[in-house]
Amino acid sequence: MNDRILNLLKDSFVQILLPGLEMTVPLTVISFSLGLVIALVTALVQVANVKGLKELARFYVWIFRGTPMLVQLYVVFYGLPKVGLILEAFPAAVVVFSLNTGAYASETIRAAILSVPVGQMEAGYCSGMTYMQTMRRIILPQAMRTAFPPLSNSLIGLVKDTSLASNITVTEMFLTAQRIASRTYEPFWMYLEVGFIYLIFCTALTYLQRWLEKKLERK
Amino acid sequence: MLDVEKVHKKFDGQEVLSGVSLHVDKGDVITILGPSGSGKTTLLRCISFLERADSGRMEFAGTQVDMHRAGKKQVLALRRRMGFVFQSYNLFANKTALKNVTEGLIVARHMDKKAAAEIAESCLQRVGMWEKRNSYPHQLSGGQQQRVAIARAIAGDPEVVLFDEPTSALDPELVGEVLQVMRSLARDGMTMLVVTHEMRFARQAANKVILIDGGHIVEEGRPQEFFVRPRTERARQFLDLLGRENEGGTGAAQ
Ligand SMILES: Nc1ncnc2c1ncn2[C@@H]1O[C@H](COP(=O)(O)OP(=O)(O)OP(=O)(O)O)[C@@H](O)[C@H]1O
Ligand SMILES: [Mg+2]
Numbered sequence: 001m002n003d004r005i006l007n008l009l010k011d012s013f014v015q016i017l018l019p020g021l022e023m024t025v026p027l028t029v030i031s032f033s034l035g036l037v038i039a040l041v042t043a044l045v046q047v048a049n050v051k052g053l054k055e056l057a058r059f060y061v062w063i064f065r066g067t068p069m070l071v072q073l074y075v076v077f078y079g080l081p082k083v084g085l086i087l088e089a090f091p092a093a094v095v096v097f098s099l100n101t102g103a104y105a106s107e108t109i110r111a112a113i114l115s116v117p118v119g120q121m122e123a124g125y126c127s128g129m130t131y132m133q134t135m136r137r138i139i140l141p142q143a144m145r146t147a148f149p150p151l152s153n154s155l156i157g158l159v160k161d162t163s164l165a166s167n168i169t170v171t172e173m174f175l176t177a178q179r180i181a182s183r184t185y186e187p188f189w190m191y192l193e194v195g196f197i198y199l200i201f202c203t204a205l206t207y208l209q210r211w212l213e214k215k216l217e218r219k
Numbered sequence: 220m221l222d223v224e225k226v227h228k229k230f231d232g233q234e235v236l237s238g239v240s241l242h243v244d245k246g247d248v249i250t251i252l253g254p255s256g257s258g259k260t261t262l263l264r265c266i267s268f269l270e271r272a273d274s275g276r277m278e279f280a281g282t283q284v285d286m287h288r289a290g291k292k293q294v295l296a297l298r299r300r301m302g303f304v305f306q307s308y309n310l311f312a313n314k315t316a317l318k319n320v321t322e323g324l325i326v327a328r329h330m331d332k333k334a335a336a337e338i339a340e341s342c343l344q345r346v347g348m349w350e351k352r353n354s355y356p357h358q359l360s361g362g363q364q365q366r367v368a369i370a371r372a373i374a375g376d377p378e379v380v381l382f383d384e385p386t387s388a389l390d391p392e393l394v395g396e397v398l399q400v401m402r403s404l405a406r407d408g409m410t411m412l413v414v415t416h417e418m419r420f421a422r423q424a425a426n427k428v429i430l431i432d433g434g435h436i437v438e439e440g441r442p443q444e445f446f447v448r449p450r451t452e453r454a455r456q457f458l459d460l461l462g463r464e465n466e467g468g469t470g471a472a473q
Contacts, residue, residue: 127323
């Protein structure tokens with residue numbers, strides 16, 4: 001490794017990190033938050049057996065788990081304009097990522113809710129509480145603790161998956177690295193470097209997860 | 220005070236309750252006996268609407284309801300006037316003993332936190348669990364959990380408390396402490412409907428015994444009569460069987 005490459009790595013590090021902070025992080029945070037809300041609603045209508053909505057929820061999960069995210073990105077960004085629905089690249093990515101997260105996380109949350117013994121729901125009823133009151137105050141807090149590790153996994157997965165947004169012109173980290181690579185003819189070092197930056201992000205999240213898990217346990 | 224009339228309940232085409240009627244007066248302590256699968260749990264669950272009866276009427280706390288058709292609001296209102304103690308305690312695992320008791324008062328009965336805590340503390344005192352009020356369920360023994368569950372069931376000042384085999388999940392050495400709490404509730408005039416296999420409790424604490432078999436009430440009467448001079452052949456068989464089991468050493472210790 002010569003000086004030229006060292007300098008190149010140093011310069012490009014900031015050039016890649018910046019879109020990381022400006023694009024990858026907001027894309028992940030917004031999509032994951034929206035995804036969690038969608039997941040919670042999707043899980044609840046299934047667990048609560050809401051007629052009609054339950055079938056809709058199953059259909060939605062089926063579609064989004066059964067098709068590649070890349071295909072979904074193309075459909076939303078390149079396909080929908082043909083039927084008159086034009087989305088900018090970033091919002092299009094948010095739509096796809098949050099719906100995807102929603103589909104996967106809803107299964108995680110649904111399983112976590114079902115893992116809480118039904119007796120506690122019945123005890124809630126017999127304490128005079130309604131279904132929603134018991135769900136909100138007794139069942140969900142326990143379910144979310146169970147769902148926390150797998151949901152953290154999904155979050156880490158999403159950080160990496162946002163690189164797919166490069167395909168629909170979102171200038172996040174990977175697209176930036178791609179451009180630098182073709183400009184400098186150093187694909188090996190540039191792709192290694194962008195991989196390393198993803199690794200830093202995910203490592204930080206792993207530590208955050210462990211710390212939060214300990215805090216949850218202590219309660 | 221609580222009248223249940225002709226409850227029918229089928230599971231998968233199999234009739235589990237075939238027109239059970241029950242009359243409970245204020246202050247009654249009624250034990251419900253019967254072999255496994257005779258529908259005892261189902262009866263209590265129909266009364267508390269955890270299970271929907273196929274048909275039947277109920278008069279409770281001054282209201283008449285169709286047990287099959289009762290609406291959500293009605294069910295909620297009725298449940299707020301009864302307590303239920305489960306075989307498996309079913310404490311809220313994410314709440315301390317105290318919060319287990321205050322939860323229904325605050326959330327369902329809209330009491331302010333301070334008043335709820337006061338009631339909860341006095342209920343926990345009644346079951347001898349005040350010292351453990353800040354413990355979580357997993358930090359308590361089965362007997363302690365069940366006592367907290369009893370405190371939770373009586374916190375809303377119910378007109379009747381339903382017990383479904385409250386000591387069956389307990390280690391034999393823990394049965395006594397729970398029965399003792401139930402006896403003291405009975406002495407204080409609590410109206411109780413108790414499904415149990417504890418014959419000593421049925422003999423000593425109850426003023427009425429009901430034997431259910433095959434979805435029917437086959438005999439009911441005062442414990443002195445039921446245990447000494449059962450009127451039906453079925454009751455005699457049931458008591459014989461119990462007597463033999465106890466001689467075999469499987470009867471729960473007190
Ligand atoms: N949710 C259910 N679905 C289908 N069958 C049920 C259900 N609950 C109870 N049963 C059946 O109804 C019958 C009566 O059950 P129940 O639990 O009321 O009996 P029990 O008298 O409480 O018996 P045990 O002494 O064993 O607790 C049993 O044959 C049982 O298998
Ligand atoms: Mg039972």
